[in-house]
Amino acid sequence: MMYETDLAAARQTRRVWTCSCGADNPPTYDCCHDCQRPSWTCACCGTVNAAVWSHCQECDNTIPGEALGDREEGFEMTWEEFVAQQVGPRRVGGRYDHGYADSEYEVTAIDRGPRESWPSWQITVRGADGQVREHCTGWDSRRDRIVAQAPADVTVVSVGRLHDGDQDQGEWADVLQRATIALDLRAHFRDPHVRADLRQLTAQDQVVRDTVMDTPGVREVLAATALQVQGYLAGPTAAPLTVVTQCAGGRHRAATTAMALRAVVAGDVEQATAYGLADAAREFIARCLTVDLVHRDLDKDVVAR
Structure with missing residues (x-):
């Protein structure tokens, strides 16, 4: 769905997060739609939180240090650092698994952005069923695993x-x-x-x-x-x-x-x-x-x- 549709649905359920630039964003967005400032995902409940928050606004759990760092470090994270954290160890040509049934996939492309349209960065994968999908789901070290790593350039x-x-x-x-x-x-x-x-x-x-x-x-x-x-x-x-x-x-x-x-x-x-x-x-x-x-x-x- 488009940003406006997502935002309207989020406002109805009071689940928007507001960036420091003043823009409202749906909870599934990991970057501000307006200024591209990164946000972070709660490791406990999966809710996306703005970078200036060290506690999840949904479940009140503290975001782990390995995912965010301290408040100042997280807020000053560069775009490159943020995308590197989201992409994780994934490389084009490598095969990975996100922990669910028949969930093995191959990475065919990584667009690190920042992109002019949503999503702000994008990864393209081919699943075990042969279907190609594009998304911006970050790497979760507690769940995701490397099946066959692609060699470095x-x-x-x-x-x-x-x-x-x-x-x-x-x-x-x-x-x-x-x-x-x-x-x-x-x-x-x-x-x-x-x-x-x-x-x-x-x-x-x-x-x-x-x-x-x-x-x-x-x-x-x-x-x-x-x-x-x-x-x-x-x-x-x-x-x-x-x-x-x-x-x-x-x-x-x-x-x-x-x-x-x-x-x-x-x-x-x-x-x-x-x-x-x-x-x-x-x-x-x-x-x-x-x-x-x-x-x-x-x-x-x-x-x-």
Whole structure:
């Protein structure tokens, strides 16, 4: 039904929710019809609530932190963050199940919007009966499950070459043989391992990321690698790409540059800005690529050398 019809029915039952912009919305709308401000769904009763509310207006239950965050965090959520939360782990080509009989479906398209008409974002699925449906139902981690995940468009893997002989590498043991692009950072960029104050730290620590990214030439190499990714994506074969970053131990240079590349290729300008690569990330915004980040050796012990 159209927005006006939905809204009229909601007003009759006094179930509208009012956005901070002043517009009224039917309870099933997860974004304001007028300004597209996100709303959130109560995990207990399923009622849609405006972002400024931390309690459900229907059943008075608190919206769980994992679904909303605290009041300020939820209210300041960006459009991209909101849609990512709604889409969840679903990818085009993957198969999922929403917990009901004969409910397995394949995702054929995801339109992240914001769209000019309702719904503000949209997912297209093909059910087990072959019927194609379009909707904007958010992912529910308590009920929905992955049946067969589609591969990411790009997978960025960091490795430490001193761990090549380890027995616990699993599917990433031969990643260099499968790599589309492989960056070897060992010879050209100074190893933070040589600094005693950084040796026990990893790329999870800001000082390590700053040290690696401030090394002359690193940003240029990563920007050039992003151009390589664009080149491969422009080819006639839509095969997934694997980009491997390599250093000695896998805890500093490889992990940091892998994090930076993931932000760039995912079009995450905010994260890429922290690595000084905002311009490179802007080139990927419209692509809406799925990008996986894997650290093969980040959490392993420091190698004595």
